[in-house]
Amino acid sequence: MKNQVSGSNPAKLAKDTVIVSPISHRPLTLRTPVTLGVVLIVLVVLLTAVWISGTVWGAVRNDSTSGMFWVMLGAGAPLLVAVLAGVIAYLTLSVKAFNLNRRQSNFIDSVTHELKSPIASLKLYLQTMTRHDVSVEQQKEFHLIMLEDVERLDSLINHLLDAASVERGGEGYEASDLSLETVLSKCAQGACVRYKMPPETVSIHCPAIYVHAPVVQIEILFRNLIDNAIKYGGSPPKVELTAVCSSSGDVTVSVLDNGTGIPANLRRKVFGRFVRLGSELERSKQGTGLGLYLVRNITHALGGRINIQDGHWAVSTETTDPFDATESSALEPSSSASQPTSNPAPKGSIGTRIDVTLPNGKIVEPDPETDSTPPAE
Template sequence: MVPIRRRRRVPSRSAIVVSLLFLTLGLAGVMAYQAWDATRSHERIAKETLEGHALSSAWLLTSAIGRDLYDEVLRKGLDASHKAVTSYPDAPLPPFKSFEKLLGDFIWSFPDAEFDFLFRMDFRKGKLEFRGNDPPVGEAQEWLKVFLKELATAGSEGKKAPPAGIRIHGLPSEERILVYGIMSDPASGERFAFGFQTDLVPVKAIVEQVAKGTPLLPPALTGTADQSKLLSFTVSVPSGRAVYSSVPQYPVGIRGEDTVEPWLGALTGAVHINPDAIDRLVIGGLPKSRLPTILGLLALTSAMVLVAVFQLRREQELSLLRTDFVSSVSHQLRTPLAQIRMFGETLLLGRVRSEEEERRSLEIIVKEAQSLTHQVDNVLHFSRAQRGEVALSLQKTALAPLVSEVLESFGPLAQAQGCRVEASLDDALEAWVDPGAFRQILLNLLENAVKYGPANQIVDVRLRKGAAGTVQLLVEDEGKGIPADERADIFAPYSRLERDRDSGVAGSGIGLAVVKELARRQGGSVRVEDSVSGGARFIVAFPRDAGSDD
C-alpha cells in the first residue's frame, strides 16, 4: 500500500497580513513610548536652554550696568573729588561750589542729580571733614566713619579691599550713593579717604541707558524682533527695592538673576522670559505633554488594525493606485528621497559634528518632505480631476491671509534655490474660492517659477481687482518666458516646453494642468503673458461673488 503524502499546508495570506498588523501594533506601542520619552527629554532640554538664555541675559545686563557705573560715576566722580581734597592737603576742604565745578562732565551726564556732600577722612588723625548741602550727622556720620575705617583696616591687613568703590545705603526709598576712594599721601605716606554722596539719579540714568542700547539676547536668535516682546527685566538695589522695571513686565516663570560686583553697588538684575516668545527662543518651542494624544493615537491604531483585517479585499485596488503613482512622478521623488535618506542616515549614525549641523540636517529633511508632500498633493488633485471626483467647497474668502500662509510655507524651498519671493497684497480683496484649491494653485505656480527661473531671481506675487467682478492672482518670474506659440499647450496634461524636454529640470507635466482644472471648477480662468523682466506672468482670475464669472 503506497503511503499518501500529505500536502503541506501553506498559511493563508490573510493570516500573515493579520500577524504583521498586530506586529505593527506592538511596534506602534514601542514608538509611542519612545515619542513620550523624547517629548519629556525635549521639554527638559528646552527649559534648560531658556534658563540659560535668562541667566546669560542677566549677566549681560549687570555687566553693562557695572561697566557704566565704573566709567560714568566712579572714575569721573573720584577724579573730581581727588582734585578737590588734594588741592589743599593741610587746609580745610574747599567750598562745595568749587567741587561742583570740578565735577564738570559728571554733572553734564547727570544734570538732575542732587549732591549731598564732599568728604575727606584722615585715618591717622581720625578727622572726618564735610562740605555740602546735607552733611551727615549723628548715627549717619558714625556709620560713615566705621565704614571707612573698616576699608582702611582691611587694606592694611592685606585683605582684599578695592581702593575705590560705590556703596548704596540708606532706608528703602531713601537710598543714597556713596562714592569713595582710599589713597596714600605721596609726601607723608599717610592714608586718607575721600569721596562724595548723591542720590540714585545716576544709577537710574545708567540703567535706562543700558536698557535702550544693550541687546540681552543674541541677534542671530532674535532677528529683528523687539527685545521687549521677548523678555522683561528688573534692577534692584541691595535693599531689594526695584529702581527700574522694563515695560511690559512678564510673569515670573523662567527667570535668570545676576548681581553687579559688591564694590560697584551690588545692584541685582533679574530677567524674565516672555512665555509667548518660547517658540522663537527654542527651536521647536517648549513642548506640552502629549501623553493623551499618544494614547489616543495608539487606541486609533488598534482600531485601524481591526478595520484593516476586513479591508484586505481592497489590496488590488490600492496596489493599482500605488503603481499609477510611481509611474507618474517617480523621477521627481528621487532627489528629495535621496536627500532625506542621506541626512537621515547621517543623523542615525551620529556623523554630525555639531548641533548646528544636526539642525541643518533636520531642516533639509523637513524641506524635502514638504516638497514630497506638494508632489503627492499635485498628483492626487490631477488624478481626481481625471476621474471627475474633485469636490470643492466654495466660500467667500479673504485672499491675502491665504497667500501669506502659502508664501511662509514655501519660503524654505525658494531659499534653497536662491530665490526671493516678494508679495504685494490688498487685504480687502475677497473671492468665491475653495481655500485648499487656491493654495494648490499658488503652490504650483510658485514651484514652476522657481524650477524654471534663474538663481537669485525675484518672484513677484500680487493680488488685484480684475474686470467683470473678478479678483486676479499674479505670479511673475524672471525666467525665459513662454513662447507665444506654445502658450495654449502648456496647460494640457503631460505637456512641457520643447526647450525643457531634454533639460535636466525634472517635471511631470501636470502642474499647470492642475492649475487650469482647479481654476475652472471655481468659476475662474488662467492665462500666461510676458512679464516686464522678460519672464512669464501667470494670471489666475477668480469670481468675487457666487454665480459670477470672469
C-alpha cells in the same frame, strides 16, 4: 568547445552556440501615421471628387436613369464627407495619443528622479548615523537635511494626489468668502520656504478683495502658480502678484516672473497634462508637469478663465517714455505707472505673466468706525 567558441573564425563555432544580437529600440515617431493619414485623406478627397462628378454627369443627362443618379448623389456625397471627417479625426487622435504617451514617459522619468533623490539621501544619512559615531551638531544637521527630504517627498505626493482629485472631478468642497490677500501671502510664504528664498522674492499688491470659492482649490491654484513662477524665474527669481476686482465681481490675479518667457506657439501646450518643455534628461528644474495643468482645470472648475503672455517689469520712477508708462499701467492696474514696484527687475527684462480671472469677488471697504484710531492727545 572552449576553443571553438572563443576562436576568431565564425565558421568554427559550435552548432549549439546561439549568438544573441543586441536589442535595438527604434524611437517612435509620427512620420508613419501622419504619412498614412495624409495619403488616406488625399485618396478620400479624390474619390469624393470622382463620385460627385460622375453622379452629376449622369443626373444631368435627362434620361430615365437621371433620378437614380440624383438619389446616389444625395446619399453618397454625405457618406464620403463623413468618411473624410473620420479619417481626419482618427489622424488627430493618433497624434494626440502619441504626444500623450511621450509626455507620460517624461512624467515617469521625472517622478522616478523626484522619488529616488530624497530616498537615496535619507538612506545615506541614516547609514552614516548607524555605522559611525556622529557628534550632536552633525546629528542636528543630518536631521534638518532629512526633514527637508521628507518634506520634498510629501510635496510630491500631495501634488500627485491633487492631480488625481482634479482628474476624477474633485470632491464637493464647500465655498466660503476668502480674503485673497491672506491666501496669496500664505502661498507665497510657503513657496519661499520650499525654495529657500527670502520673503521679498514675492511681492504682493492686493487690496481688500474677497472671493467666494473653496479654500482647498484656491490654495492649490495659487500655490502652483507661485511655485511655477519661482521655479522658472531668473537668477535670483523675482515674482510679483497683482490683484484687481472689477465692478462686475471678476477678480484678476496677475503672476509676473522675471524668467526667459515662453514662446508664443507653446503657451497653450504648457497647460497640458505632463507637459514640460524640453528634454527630461537635460532638464535641471524639478517638477512633474502637473502644476499648470492643475491651474487650468481648477480655474475652469471655478468658472474662471486664464491667459498667458509676455510680462514687462516696471523699471524706475523716472520713466520718460510715454509708451513705457502706458504699458506699465496696463500690465499693473493696481499701481500707478510712475510708482516703482517693490521687486524691480533689470531694464528690458521680459518674463512670463499669467492672468487668472475668477468670478464671485468683491472689495470690502474698511469700516471707518471700527478701523479709526483715536486722535492723539
